[in-house]
Amino acid sequence: MEHFLSSLTFLLTLFTPIFLIFIPTIWVFLHFKLKRNLPPSPWKFPVIGNLHQLGSNPHRSLQTLSQKYGPIMLLYFGSIPTLVVSSAEAAQEILKTHDTTFASRPNLTIPNILLYGCKDISFSSYGEYWRQLKSIVVIHLLSNTQVKLLQNVREKEIGRLIDVLGENCGSSVDLSALFDSLTENIIYMAALGKPSDGELNKLVKQFLDMFTFFSVGSFVPWLSWLDHLTGLVGRAKTVAKEFDEFLEGVIEEHVAKKAREGTKSNEGEDFIDILLNIQKDETTGFTFERYTLKAIILDVFLGGMDTASKSLEWVMSELISHPKVMKKLQHEVAKIAQGRSVLVEDDLEKMHYLKAVIKESLRIHMPAPLLVPRMSTKDVKLMGYDIPTGTQVIVNAWAIGRDPTLWEEPEEFRPERFLEKTFNYKGVHFEWLAFGSGRRGCPGIQFGVAIMELALANIVYKFDLGLPNYGVKHEDLDMSEKYGLILHKKSHLLVTTSPRF
Numbered sequence: 001m002e003h004f005l006s007s008l009t010f011l012l013t014l015f016t017p018i019f020l021i022f023i024p025t026i027w028v029f030l031h032f033k034l035k036r037n038l039p040p041s042p043w044k045f046p047v048i049g050n051l052h053q054l055g056s057n058p059h060r061s062l063q064t065l066s067q068k069y070g071p072i073m074l075l076y077f078g079s080i081p082t083l084v085v086s087s088a089e090a091a092q093e094i095l096k097t098h099d100t101t102f103a104s105r106p107n108l109t110i111p112n113i114l115l116y117g118c119k120d121i122s123f124s125s126y127g128e129y130w131r132q133l134k135s136i137v138v139i140h141l142l143s144n145t146q147v148k149l150l151q152n153v154r155e156k157e158i159g160r161l162i163d164v165l166g167e168n169c170g171s172s173v174d175l176s177a178l179f180d181s182l183t184e185n186i187i188y189m190a191a192l193g194k195p196s197d198g199e200l201n202k203l204v205k206q207f208l209d210m211f212t213f214f215s216v217g218s219f220v221p222w223l224s225w226l227d228h229l230t231g232l233v234g235r236a237k238t239v240a241k242e243f244d245e246f247l248e249g250v251i252e253e254h255v256a257k258k259a260r261e262g263t264k265s266n267e268g269e270d271f272i273d274i275l276l277n278i279q280k281d282e283t284t285g286f287t288f289e290r291y292t293l294k295a296i297i298l299d300v301f302l303g304g305m306d307t308a309s310k311s312l313e314w315v316m317s318e319l320i321s322h323p324k325v326m327k328k329l330q331h332e333v334a335k336i337a338q339g340r341s342v343l344v345e346d347d348l349e350k351m352h353y354l355k356a357v358i359k360e361s362l363r364i365h366m367p368a369p370l371l372v373p374r375m376s377t378k379d380v381k382l383m384g385y386d387i388p389t390g391t392q393v394i395v396n397a398w399a400i401g402r403d404p405t406l407w408e409e410p411e412e413f414r415p416e417r418f419l420e421k422t423f424n425y426k427g428v429h430f431e432w433l434a435f436g437s438g439r440r441g442c443p444g445i446q447f448g449v450a451i452m453e454l455a456l457a458n459i460v461y462k463f464d465l466g467l468p469n470y471g472v473k474h475e476d477l478d479m480s481e482k483y484g485l486i487l488h489k490k491s492h493l494l495v496t497t498s499p500r501f
């Protein structure tokens with residue numbers, strides 16, 4: 001009995017403090033958790049959360065879910081709480097009012113491996129490192145002046161595309177593939193100072209493809225070993241190593257050339273030259289390592305490669321499906337060309353309808369329909385809801401671009417609506433977010449738009465475009481989408497061309 005009592009006393013002495021500390025803590029935790037006003041959520045499965053609800057076209061599935069749960073909803077991508085925003089008002093809260101709180105990026109497996117531990121601009125966390133990189137890119141690589149300096153590269157490559165179309169008049173040509181080569185060539189020349197070749201193309205394609213693979217570890221961290229088991233991590237490491245060796249080679253070539261020729265003038269310098277200059281110049285205030293330089297170049301491929309070409313593919317498909325719009329556009333460009341054989345960049349300023357056509361196409365077919373995911377870095381109150389730190393945020397810009405409360409007959413391709421609106425590309429109008437907005441907004445707008453406008457103007461000026469005679473009417477052109485790194489057409493756009501003069 002005495003032994004029993006002493007054991008009891010011992011247990012009470014041990015557990016009483018534990019109860020006294022833990023029970024109130026658990027109570028406080030539950031109280032606040034239950035009291036937190038979280039956004040509405042659909043029912044979720046254990047482990048995978050709501051991932052099964054994303055389907056093959058997440059922008060569409062999320063739009064459908066938002067029609068039921070509202071413009072701010074909380075989903076779980078595996079164990080990662082993910083806020084999905086589908087109205088212009090909510091997007092403004094994220095991208096403007098609370099921009100700094102949502103300016104970080106989630107930690108994802110593939111970008112981590114491919115981009116030197118996310119040491120690039122697109123995926124690095126918000127902070128001083130990212131700020132420096134973004135300034136370098138905005139001031140030195142993608143500024144208006146720099147984009148203007150690349151005018152001859154664009155004109156040459158677009159001239160080549162026009163020649164191919166001219167040589168193939170009457171036969172079926174794969175316009176999607178031609179747009180891909182056009183942007184590839186321009187990006188390679190701008191970034192590396194050399195034209196594309198088969199090997200490099202293969203490498204870049206492998207690199208971009210890696211971003212489309214699903215990594216379990218990004219969403220269910222305790223299952224990250226599965227990414228090793230499936231070979232995903234191994235494959236990503238191989239691609240990263242091959243690309244790194246390639247970039248090292250190109251950078252060394254640039255260093256050797258500079259040592260041979262000295263710095264005569266800045267003319268004709270590519271992005272690697274410019275970055276090497278900044279790295280050497282102590283007065284710029286930027287110090288960075290070799291891996292940062294390589295990560296920036298990779299970002300140029302990542303951000304620039306498919307965005308402009310797939311946007312051109314969509315806009316041309318819309319024009320072929322809407323002959324009246326095509327005629328109106330051809331009328332505008334012909335009036336400005338006044339019989340000259342080619343249109344140059346100075347002509348573009350006056351082409352208001354052309355700009356409206358491109359904006360309308362970007363509204364319906366946003367290349368990055370869900371922008372790039374962001375992450376909250378502190379607790380914040382958003383439109384009455386409590387959003388905890390570490391929540392991933394997805395802005396469904398595609399759904400906002402088709403919101404019937406913002407756009408009359410949103411499914412209709414009607415460029416005229418952009419003649420009435422004074423929308424620019426900079427993301428200050430939250431109902432149209434093709435390039436994102438705020439601190440993490442796209443720095444490549446001028447670069448991308450310059451390619452699209454000049455290519456489109458010259459193609460429609462020189463040629464009438466039709467569909468190969470397979471019995472498909474222009475209004476029945478297949479417009480199905482394929483979701484990927486960039487939203488593109490499921491089937492390539494095959495066309496026939498005939499000269500207009």
Ligand code: HEM
Nearest residue numbers: 122303304307308368371372435436437440441442444448
């Ligand atoms: C039609 C052309 C393009 C479209 C539609 C486009 C669209 C976008 C979008 C939607 C974002 C995410 C913005 C956000 O999260 O708010 C983005 C980010 C970015 N884009 Fe573009 N882009 C285009 C061209 C380019 C080009 C040509 C480059 C570079 C050469 C580029 C480089 C980047 C980079 C580096 C970021 C990440 C910015 C950051 O995280 O701070 N983009 N782009």
